[in-house]
Amino acid sequence: MATLTLYIQYIVNGLTLGAIYSLIALGYTMVYGILKFINFAHGDILMVGAFIGLVVYQALLGTSASPVWMVAAFFIAMIVSMVLCALLGMFIERVAYKPLRNANRLAPLLSAIGVSFILSNGAAWIFGTQSRRFPYPFDNTPITFFGISITPHQILMLVVSISMMLLLAFFVNKTKMGKAMRATSLDQPTSALMGINVNRVISLTFAIGSALAAVGGILAAFDFRVYPSMGTMTGLKAFVAAVIGGIGSIPGAMIGGILLGILEAVGAPLLHIPNGLKDTVAFAVLIIVLLLRPEGILGKNEREKV
Amino acid sequence: MINFFMLILIYSGVYALMAIGQNCITGSTGMLSLCHAGFFCIGSYVTAIMCKMFGISFWLSLPVAALAAGFVGFLIGVPTLRLKGDYLCIATLGLGEIIRNIATNINPVGITSIPRASLFGYQFSSRNKGAFIILIWVFVLIFYILFQQLAHSRLGRAMNAIREDEVAAQSNGINVTKYKISSFVLGAAIGGIAGSFQTAYTLTVSPSSYTFMVSVMVLCTVVLGGMGNAKAVILGAFIIQFISYFQQLTGLTNIIPPQANQMIFGLILVVMMIWRPQGLLGRDKYRYGDPRTFKEKLLAVAKRKGGER
Numbered sequence: 001m002a003t004l005t006l007y008i009q010y011i012v013n014g015l016t017l018g019a020i021y022s023l024i025a026l027g028y029t030m031v032y033g034i035l036k037f038i039n040f041a042h043g044d045i046l047m048v049g050a051f052i053g054l055v056v057y058q059a060l061l062g063t064s065a066s067p068v069w070m071v072a073a074f075f076i077a078m079i080v081s082m083v084l085c086a087l088l089g090m091f092i093e094r095v096a097y098k099p100l101r102n103a104n105r106l107a108p109l110l111s112a113i114g115v116s117f118i119l120s121n122g123a124a125w126i127f128g129t130q131s132r133r134f135p136y137p138f139d140n141t142p143i144t145f146f147g148i149s150i151t152p153h154q155i156l157m158l159v160v161s162i163s164m165m166l167l168l169a170f171f172v173n174k175t176k177m178g179k180a181m182r183a184t185s186l187d188q189p190t191s192a193l194m195g196i197n198v199n200r201v202i203s204l205t206f207a208i209g210s211a212l213a214a215v216g217g218i219l220a221a222f223d224f225r226v227y228p229s230m231g232t233m234t235g236l237k238a239f240v241a242a243v244i245g246g247i248g249s250i251p252g253a254m255i256g257g258i259l260l261g262i263l264e265a266v267g268a269p270l271l272h273i274p275n276g277l278k279d280t281v282a283f284a285v286l287i288i289v290l291l292l293r294p295e296g297i298l299g300k301n302e303r304e305k306v
Numbered sequence: 307m308i309n310f311f312m313l314i315l316i317y318s319g320v321y322a323l324m325a326i327g328q329n330c331i332t333g334s335t336g337m338l339s340l341c342h343a344g345f346f347c348i349g350s351y352v353t354a355i356m357c358k359m360f361g362i363s364f365w366l367s368l369p370v371a372a373l374a375a376g377f378v379g380f381l382i383g384v385p386t387l388r389l390k391g392d393y394l395c396i397a398t399l400g401l402g403e404i405i406r407n408i409a410t411n412i413n414p415v416g417i418t419s420i421p422r423a424s425l426f427g428y429q430f431s432s433r434n435k436g437a438f439i440i441l442i443w444v445f446v447l448i449f450y451i452l453f454q455q456l457a458h459s460r461l462g463r464a465m466n467a468i469r470e471d472e473v474a475a476q477s478n479g480i481n482v483t484k485y486k487i488s489s490f491v492l493g494a495a496i497g498g499i500a501g502s503f504q505t506a507y508t509l510t511v512s513p514s515s516y517t518f519m520v521s522v523m524v525l526c527t528v529v530l531g532g533m534g535n536a537k538a539v540i541l542g543a544f545i546i547q548f549i550s551y552f553q554q555l556t557g558l559t560n561i562i563p564p565q566a567n568q569m570i571f572g573l574i575l576v577v578m579m580i581w582r583p584q585g586l587l588g589r590d591k592y593r594y595g596d597p598r599t600f601k602e603k604l605l606a607v608a609k610r611k612g613g614e615r
Binding site: 037038040095096099100103104105106107108109110111113114115116117118121122124125232233236239240243274277279280282283286287290291294 | 332336338340385386392393395396397399400401403404407408411518522525529563565566568569571572573574575576579580583
């Protein structure tokens with residue numbers, strides 16, 4: 001019985017972690033769906049988002065410490081960070097990826113690695129390499145029921161990420177721009193012929209993906225602190241999540257993220273993996289998925305045409 | 307000053323070796339691998355462990371380092387190389403991090419005071435940089451010639467065909483998976499050898515020196531020089547090492563932070579891809595009938611000399 005509650009506890013922890021992976025994985029999968037390339041800089045946009053959030057939050061907080069203002073300041077910081085990251089994502093796309101849209105397959109990947117390197121080292125230059133704590137906007141005493149404890153910030157993570165995902169699902173499925181996005185990911189030349197402004201759709205995809213990454217970064221900062229290289233591992237895991245769900249599929253990224261979070265939280269104690277090697281779990285999952293079902297859970301098995 | 311120039315010569319030798327390996331993977335076969343730091347790390351550790359703990363000579367550890375790195379390359383290559391290239395770079399990025407993670411977990415300090423390499427009774431010490439420069443560049447020359455030969459062999463031509471068009475290569479009867487794995491393993495093995503030399507020079511290994519940055523620097527070397535051109539890659543190694551030691555050379559260590567160099571590496575990748583994707587020197591081109599292999603070149607020179615007489 002005691003072990004059962006323990007495992008339910010792990011699953012709860014995995015769920016909140018997984019919700020963050022999902023948010024970040026959405027950016028990878030949306031870009032891959034439209035441009036068929038992995039945006040390596042996505043993980044670093046997450047880091048930039050976390051830093052912007054932290055700076056704005058601390059600036060807004062100032063000396064006042066009333067609990068209502070703290071929560072309000074947190075959400076303002078999050079929105080500011082989302083907007084700035086969306087702009088950054090669009091800027092990067094315009095400068096580093098757009099000129100390479102018709103180049104060979106390696107070119108945008110290499111360019112993305114370059115961008116990722118510029119971002120992470122730029123942050124290290126400005127903020128230094130030490131890690132900072134992201135202060136909780138409210139009291140973080142865990143709430144316990146039936147022996148399972150959940151902290152308020154875990155609830156915040158879940159609520160924020162699930163509402164973001166619902167918002168995205170609404171946007172993609174119900175609005176005109178969302179329809180244009182789906183059309184572009186199906187067939188770019190044809191949708192251009194149908195009067196869709198493909199460049200704008202791509203820009204928008206980067207903006208949305210980067211804004212979601214900013215939210216993911218801020219939420220991840222609660223658990224992992226904020227430091228210039230935080231994007232590498234978190235981004236890598238989010239990518240694994242996108243592959244598990246089926247890269248290019250939006251619901252796939254959501255499912256994949258949550259699945260990976262649970263696998264990681266349950267798998268590490270189950271297999272007695274030491275803490276330092278916990279990151280290996282995600283990687284092992286990636287290799288297994290690539291071997292058994294490379295198209296992922298919800299992905300379509302596309303045959304390559306010549 | 308002269309000291310730093312010699313240091314640059316040594317490290318550009320080490321990076322040229324690594325870049326020859328990366329060039330085999332990325333330049334010839336067109337696969338993007340991001341774990342040369344991992345192979346480098348394996349090579350360093352193999353040499354360090356063999357020399358320090360078992361007292362085996364450096365020269366014996368060299369092939370073992372190559373084999374170990376190649377074997378890890380094989381293990382990671384078999385599951386990932388059958389898939390599209392994009393997955394490979396993520397898998398290799400993860401591998402590089404994990405190799406470093408494991409090394410840190412075993413011993414965060416690393417291994418120090420490794421015995422020196424010696425040849426015919428002469429000991430290569432870190433103080434005498436000149437001897438070391440000769441040693442490393444002899445090996446760079448050997449591998450340069452070997453890979454130049456390889457590029458014009460059956461294996462090399464198959465690799466180039468895969469880079470240009472995988473489907474077309476396959477329909478012409480090239481076993482794509484087999485050649486991709488061979489190329490990957492060869493590249494990894496050279497990375498391991500470079501690691502051995504690094505150990506022989508610094509006589510210490512520490513997990514913190516095999517970060518993702520090393521992989522990006524190697525990639526940058528290949529991209530800057532020109533993918534698929536071995537001469538250009540060696541030029542790239544010089545430039546990259548010059549940039550990374552720029553502060554020490556000019557005495558501006560306090561003014562320019564080390565992150566600036568790394569941002570320049572990132573910038574090089576982006577700028578080169580947009581304006582000059584073929585690299586500074588471009589791809590090694592030859593016309594039909596030009597001498598390709600070392601033997602053919604020697605014959606051509608002999609013929610020309612014969613004509614003059």
